Amino acid sequence: MLTYKVQLYPNKQQQATLIEQLDICRKLYNKLLEECKKAREKGEKLTQNRTQSFIVGLKNNSMPELKGVHSKVLQMVNHTLWTNIKSLSKLKKNGRKIGHLRFKGKGWYKTINYNQSGFKIDEYKNKITFSKIGTINCRGLNNRVRKNKIKGIILKHTQTGRWFANIQVENVPLVLPKTNKSVGIDVGISSFIVDSDGIRVENPKNIDKQIKKIKVTHRTLSRKKKGSKNWLKAKLQLAKLLEEITNQRKDFLHKVSRFYVDNYDLICVEDLDIKELSQKGNKKNKRSRTLHRHILDASWGQFFNYLSYKAVNADKEVVKVHPKGTTQECSRCGRIVKKNLLTRIHFCPHCDLELDRDYNASINILKRGTGCASILVENRPLVTITASAIVSGQVFSMNQATPSLR
Numbered sequence: 001m002l003t004y005k006v007q008l009y010p011n012k013q014q015q016a017t018l019i020e021q022l023d024i025c026r027k028l029y030n031k032l033l034e035e036c037k038k039a040r041e042k043g044e045k046l047t048q049n050r051t052q053s054f055i056v057g058l059k060n061n062s063m064p065e066l067k068g069v070h071s072k073v074l075q076m077v078n079h080t081l082w083t084n085i086k087s088l089s090k091l092k093k094n095g096r097k098i099g100h101l102r103f104k105g106k107g108w109y110k111t112i113n114y115n116q117s118g119f120k121i122d123e124y125k126n127k128i129t130f131s132k133i134g135t136i137n138c139r140g141l142n143n144r145v146r147k148n149k150i151k152g153i154i155l156k157h158t159q160t161g162r163w164f165a166n167i168q169v170e171n172v173p174l175v176l177p178k179t180n181k182s183v184g185i186d187v188g189i190s191s192f193i194v195d196s197d198g199i200r201v202e203n204p205k206n207i208d209k210q211i212k213k214i215k216v217t218h219r220t221l222s223r224k225k226k227g228s229k230n231w232l233k234a235k236l237q238l239a240k241l242l243e244e245i246t247n248q249r250k251d252f253l254h255k256v257s258r259f260y261v262d263n264y265d266l267i268c269v270e271d272l273d274i275k276e277l278s279q280k281g282n283k284k285n286k287r288s289r290t291l292h293r294h295i296l297d298a299s300w301g302q303f304f305n306y307l308s309y310k311a312v313n314a315d316k317e318v319v320k321v322h323p324k325g326t327t328q329e330c331s332r333c334g335r336i337v338k339k340n341l342l343t344r345i346h347f348c349p350h351c352d353l354e355l356d357r358d359y360n361a362s363i364n365i366l367k368r369g370t371g372c373a374s375i376l377v378e379n380r381p382l383v384t385i386t387a388s389a390i391v392s393g394q395v396f397s398m399n400q401a402t403p404s405l406r
C-alpha cells in the first residue's frame with residue numbers, strides 16, 4: 001500500500017465542519033473506551049464487534065450528533081480504539097510496565113478516516129468530495145493517484161492548523177520500459193548528486209534561507225515567556241516553517257528518485273550505513289555537522305528509501321556498494337589518488353585522467369555496482385540541473401533528451 005499526501009484547502013464553513021467532526025469522533029472514542037473500562041471493572045471483556053454495535057444505539061439515543069458523521073468514519077474510530085488496545089496489550093505481554101489507555105482531551109483527535117467509501121476524487125479539477133463534509137479543493141493529485149485503486153483517505157489536521165489528505169492506494173506495479181541503462185550515483189555536499197552520466201543535481205537553494213529563518217524564529221521563541229500568547233505564536237510559526245521545509249524536501253526527493261527509476265534499470269549507490277559508521281570515528285567530521293549538514297544527511301537516507309521502493313515497484317534494481325575509497329580511487333586505472341575535502345578535481349598522475357571529483361566517484365560506484373571493470377571514462381563538462389528545475393517538472397522533459405547527453 002502506498003500513501004500520497006495532498007494538501008486540502010477547505011473553506012471557512014468546511015473547516016468548521018471538519019473541526020466539529022473531529023470532536024464528535026473524539027467523543028465517540030472516549031465513549032467507547034469508557035464502555036470498555038466499565039466492562040473490565042465488571043470482569044467482562046468486550047470485543048471490537050461488540051463496541052462497533054454500540055454505535056447504532058448511541059446514534060439513536062445519547063449521541064444524535066453521530067448522525068452528522070459518515071458511518072464508515074465512525075467505524076474507523078472504533079477500529080483506532082482497538083488498534084490502540086491491541087498494541088498496548090502487546091507491550092504488556094512483552095513485559096513492559098504501562099498504564100491504561102487515556103481519554104482524549106479536546107483537540108487531541110486529529111484524523112478522520114474514510115475507509116473504502118464516502119469519498120470521491122475529481123483528479124482533473126483537483127477536488128475531493130467527502131460524504132457529510134462537502135467538496136474540498138486540494139493541490140497535488142498527480143498521475144499516479146489516478147491510475148491506482150484508492151483504498152481510503154485519511155484526513156489529517158496538523159499542529160499548524162493545516163489539513164492534509166493521505167490517499168491510500170493499492171500498490172499497482174508500474175510497467176516501465178526497460179532502458180538497459182545503468183547509473184552510479186554519488187551524493188555530495190557541494191551538489192546533491194553527481195551521476196556517472198555526467199549529470200549534476202544541485203542542492204535545493206532555499207535550504208540556507210530556511211535555516212536562517214528557523215534560527216531567527218528559535219531565538220524569538222526562547223525570548224518569549226513560556227506559555228504566553230506571543231510564545232504560542234512563535235511556536236506555531238516555527239512548526240509551520242518546519243512543515244514547509246519537510247514538504248518541499250520530500251517533493252524534491254520524490255522527483256529526483258522518480259527521474260532515476262524512470263531512466264535506468266540498474267541504479268548503483270553507496271551503502272550509507274557503512275559510510276556513516278566509518279565517519280563516526282572521525283572527529284573532524286563530527287565538528288562539521290552543522291544544521292545544514294544534518295538536513296542533507298537526512299535527505300540522502302530518505303532519497304535512498306524513495307529510490308528503493310520506487311525501483312521495486314517498477315521492477316528495477318538498486319545496488320548498494322561499499323563506499324570505501326570511491327573518492328580516492330582513479331576510475332580509469334584504479335590507483336589511489338589522495339585528496340582532501342577541498343580538492344574538487346581528480347587528477348591522476350598515473351594515467352593523466354582529469355575529472356570532477358564527484359563524477360570520478362560516481363563512475364567508481366557504477367563499476368562496483370555492475371562488477372564491470374572497464375567503463376569508458378571521458379572528461380566532459382557536467383550537465384547541471386537545478387533543484388527548482390526538478391521540482392517544477394522540467395526534468396521530466398529530460399527523459400527524451402537524456403540519450404543525446406551521452
Ligand SMILES: [Zn+2]
Nearest residue numbers: 330333348351
Ligand atoms: Zn588513473
